[in-house]
Amino acid sequence: MAEVPTIRWGIVATGMISSWFVEDLVLDRPDAPVKHIIQAIGSSALEKGQSFVSKYCPNSTPTIYASYEEVYNDPSVDIIYIGTPHAFHKRNCLDAIAAGKPVLCEKSFTINAAEAKEVFKAAADRNVYVHEAMWLRHRPLVHNLRKLLFEKKIIGDVFRSYIDFGMEVDIPSLPSTSRYKDLALGAGSLLDIGLYSLTWAMLTLDAGMPGNSEKPKVQASQTHLHGVEVTSSILLEYPSTGRHGIALSTTMGPGHPNCFGRVSGTGGYVELEGVQPSHPVSFTVFRKDENGEIPVKGETFDFPRVGRGFIYEADNTALDVLAGRKENALVPWSETIRVMELMDEIRRQGGTVYPVDRV
Numbered sequence: 001m002a003e004v005p006t007i008r009w010g011i012v013a014t015g016m017i018s019s020w021f022v023e024d025l026v027l028d029r030p031d032a033p034v035k036h037i038i039q040a041i042g043s044s045a046l047e048k049g050q051s052f053v054s055k056y057c058p059n060s061t062p063t064i065y066a067s068y069e070e071v072y073n074d075p076s077v078d079i080i081y082i083g084t085p086h087a088f089h090k091r092n093c094l095d096a097i098a099a100g101k102p103v104l105c106e107k108s109f110t111i112n113a114a115e116a117k118e119v120f121k122a123a124a125d126r127n128v129y130v131h132e133a134m135w136l137r138h139r140p141l142v143h144n145l146r147k148l149l150f151e152k153k154i155i156g157d158v159f160r161s162y163i164d165f166g167m168e169v170d171i172p173s174l175p176s177t178s179r180y181k182d183l184a185l186g187a188g189s190l191l192d193i194g195l196y197s198l199t200w201a202m203l204t205l206d207a208g209m210p211g212n213s214e215k216p217k218v219q220a221s222q223t224h225l226h227g228v229e230v231t232s233s234i235l236l237e238y239p240s241t242g243r244h245g246i247a248l249s250t251t252m253g254p255g256h257p258n259c260f261g262r263v264s265g266t267g268g269y270v271e272l273e274g275v276q277p278s279h280p281v282s283f284t285v286f287r288k289d290e291n292g293e294i295p296v297k298g299e300t301f302d303f304p305r306v307g308r309g310f311i312y313e314a315d316n317t318a319l320d321v322l323a324g325r326k327e328n329a330l331v332p333w334s335e336t337i338r339v340m341e342l343m344d345e346i347r348r349q350g351g352t353v354y355p356v357d358r359v
């Protein structure tokens with residue numbers, strides 16, 4: 001068997017997403033194009049780092065640091081993964097870039113577009129790789145669907161997409177330090193989960209993205225509870241095609257248990273399936289028959305379920321870094337800025353302000 005290249009990850013923070021990401025990195029995959037090594041872990045406390053390793057990557061032997069700085073400066077680390085809450089992403093990215101390390105940083109990339117631009121400017125100045133970890137954009141399911149929609153025109157001309165991300169979070173009973181409640185950490189449904197609904201809408205309405213994305217017009221409304229934005233309802237309209245997107249997010253209650261969205265076309269529709277828009281597993285195409293009728297049973301396209309699905313993003317990132325690229329082709333810097341600007345506008349209309357917006 002041909003030797004595959006190796007990449008050594010430095011994981012910053014030991015919360016939920018870091019555990020999901022690391023569990024997928026260490027999956028035994030004979031067909032993986034890259035060998036992923038967990039080289040270092042950075043945490044606020046050594047014991048947290050130790051317990052993280054024994055739970056999520058017990059067969060790895062990373063160096064565990066009680067600071068993030070030491071991970072950035074470890075010469076045996078090839079790339080940094082940032083899994084802190086939104087409000088820390090700018091600082092963490094800037095620190096990693098200053099150490100000359102490539103970065104894969106969780107979504108939302110920053111709190112606002114100004115912060116994202118600051119990070120990309122620093123990356124450009126230092127000639128360092130940076131990539132927003134919008135894992136959805138790396139999934140084969142998404143590429144397959146876009147091909148069917150825009151190349152094969154399987155449902156004719158797409159004219160509308162409806163995407164709903166509902167997740168019940170009991171904000172009143174959470175501690176004030178929770179990332180779901182603390183505005184200083186970036187709490188709010190839009191940055192956390194509405195971003196997926198927006199991304200899905202863009203993926204299914206704009207054939208040109210990410211290289212030649214069209215800027216949609218946006219109308220939005222947001223509701224707040226205890227000062228935290230808990231419901232965002234967004235209407236997108238694409239000027240060149242008239243296509244509409246309805247992108248929804250809420251932490252007030254769960255969404256549909258299996259179908260989180262629908263893409264409508266002149267020749268039928270596609271149902272998007274999975275427990276949440278962040279975890280799509282299949283889609284079903286309902287096409288008009290020769291009589292112009294939509295059959296009751298559609299054609300389902302199912303996709304392999306490998307871990308939680310982070311491997312596609314992880315492999316692509318590793319291949320970028322090993323090839324010396326500075327941006328990822330599926331999530332280029334311009335696309336991250338575009339989405340952050342859209343979310344800034346949605347928050348402006350909806351009345352959601354974070355402390356850093358005022359700086």
Ligand SMILES: NC(=O)C1=CN([C@@H]2O[C@H](COP(=O)(O)OP(=O)(O)OC[C@H]3O[C@@H](n4cnc5c(N)ncnc54)[C@H](OP(=O)(O)O)[C@@H]3O)[C@@H](O)[C@H]2O)C=CC1
Pocket residue numbers: 012013014015016017018042043044045048049083084085086088106107108133135177179185191192278
């Ligand atoms: N792609 C995806 O599917 C998902 C992405 N995410 C994204 O990942 C990021 C983190 O989310 P999640 O893992 O759920 O968050 P958690 O609260 O579970 O973990 C965040 C970690 O960040 C570190 N941290 C540093 N400073 C603070 C602070 N003041 N308060 C809290 N944590 C701090 C801590 O690690 P330590 O103490 O070790 O330093 C903590 O464990 C967010 O950007 C979120 O949007 C989240 C879930 C899924």
Ligand SMILES: O=C1OC[C@@H](O)[C@H](O)[C@H]1O
Pocket residue numbers: 167192193278
């Ligand atoms: O990215 C995410 O997707 C899954 C959710 O559970 C989580 O809150 C969010 O950050």
